[in-house]
Amino acid sequence: MFQDSPRTVDAAMLRHHGDVDARPGLLDFAVNVRGSAPPEWLRARLVARLADLGRYPSAADDRAAREAVAARHGRDPDEVLLLAGAAEGFAMLPRLAPRLAAVLHPSFTEPELALREGGVEVTRVVLEPPYTLDSAEVPASADMVVLGNPTNPTSVLHPTAAIEALRRPGRLVVVDEAFADATFDPQQFDMAATGDGHARPDPQGGSAEPESLAHLSAPDLLVFRSLTKTWALAGLRCGYVLGHPDVLARLAHGRPHWPLGTLQLEAIIATASPEAVAEARQQAQRIAIERTAMVDRLTNLGVDVHTPATGPFLLLRVPNGDLVRKRLADNGIAVRRADTFPGLTPDHLRVAVRAPEAVDHLIDALKVALW
Template structure:
């Protein structure tokens, strides 16, 4: 079906704010083998823990403007940008929460994708057009209504693991339109292929997260890259000291050249694990959506909810997929894990059946 702009939509997928707010951490209880959450590892590497621990004695004072500037400068150098093109965030989720400040008269959100941007825009009363990309979930700029003055998409996209070509994303640019690209998972792509982070464009905002690669979900660290005037609009009204000393330390530390090199190595290792995991799943009779570029795989099985519950009974958590607009009751998302964890998953699938 199409709306008045000729844009595909799914009348069987109504706006359900509770489903839009469902995230993978709900599916993973303590002690379970976690394929539901895309964080890599149980905590940050030792060198990063040591950096953070060294700052604990300073928590009795407020973060200084110099510390904030140093972190911004580190991020700017990492991406070849100016410091005033960086806005530090208490997690990428804070960046999404800021989007209504752009004053959109009509936003387009590409789905299936991370649902938080659609949720916050709707909660703020911004008119939202949900643009559903049909399988294989590749980007077609012609599907986005010309009337949209704000367009939000992910690259690579959660949960489909599709990596959109940069030139196709840039084809969404229009006079009077702001383009927001969620690159929360692109540091898990070897070489950060198709990233727009190094391009200084007046109408493009790039959102980055440190949560996944560096296992910092509990610390809430991220940043936006974009034109200074856009960042100023997003930053307007924030409280004083929006980030603490440990957040600033983590952002600065993971932007340093040695950390960027480690991130690249992690991405290359993850790509190997993803290929191996995909092959194991297919051999078990599971349909895997490919090509995949992110640290997760979208799968389809006859009864995803039944499989999810049976795996949970065996202590294995997987992420339900039916809360993503455009996906159905047969979809699940699985975080990419090392071979030993995949062995347990495959054994459990064989045991409980599809």
């Protein structure tokens, strides 16, 4: 389904994000950041650089961060552009001057807003449930295609083969992998839930970051990554984009000098280390366990949960969604309204995957809010 007319686009809806729903004092299921602060080891790394803030970030700092990211993904440092959060990179997309950008929805709305504000013609490709990606639905004339993987807010993970099917001569495929490091292949998991809301993981494994294209070096592919969610760095704004050096140079054209500060560069270096990647993998395993238990509990309550889900969040559908969201807030629970995502309705809500103790409060509040 296509929705082409910019006259019908509400910029305020596209600009709405979960932090608006998470008012102070509410138990936060609206924002997908894991934890309220970075882990202690990462905080220590950042504190150790405070004494360097009297100096400008150096070219060596930038190079070290790009080398760390490149090593983490098996890329060349020239294929890495560091960002003050992935959203900064989306704001750069109009510099590539596409004639027609196709944005797949429901998905994170910032790329569409940035493209429209940059004067780019945008067509929406709105996927219907179960939100399966079909390259035939994308207009052949689109020379840029933007999608999320896993997709926020549906928690759908598209197969790499389906994404690669989007590639055409003269077309750039832009993949938002902001939540890729929070995904884990459940096929090798024993995910049977126990009575206390936990599940039993198979210690042998599963694979981290399934369906990621971060390793693929190609001139027609851009992959955006964020450090905000897994490492609780929303207030520091850290991310990067992987792509061909020529495309990255066009993205960065006109960018001010010193675009990232010393602490941002240090955070990127630290979280790209093998030890940090291993920690993120363990966290992705925990998310998979918590997500399965959470789906079971919500489903048993009669809530419509979109599955399969692969991200650190779930898409729900409930009757009278606006009223349910208000009742949840009145009972101390913040959830993300999802009608701001093209293709969804006021009855759709997004909830972050949380530990069983927090889910207890959500379930109790839902028992009141749904009836």
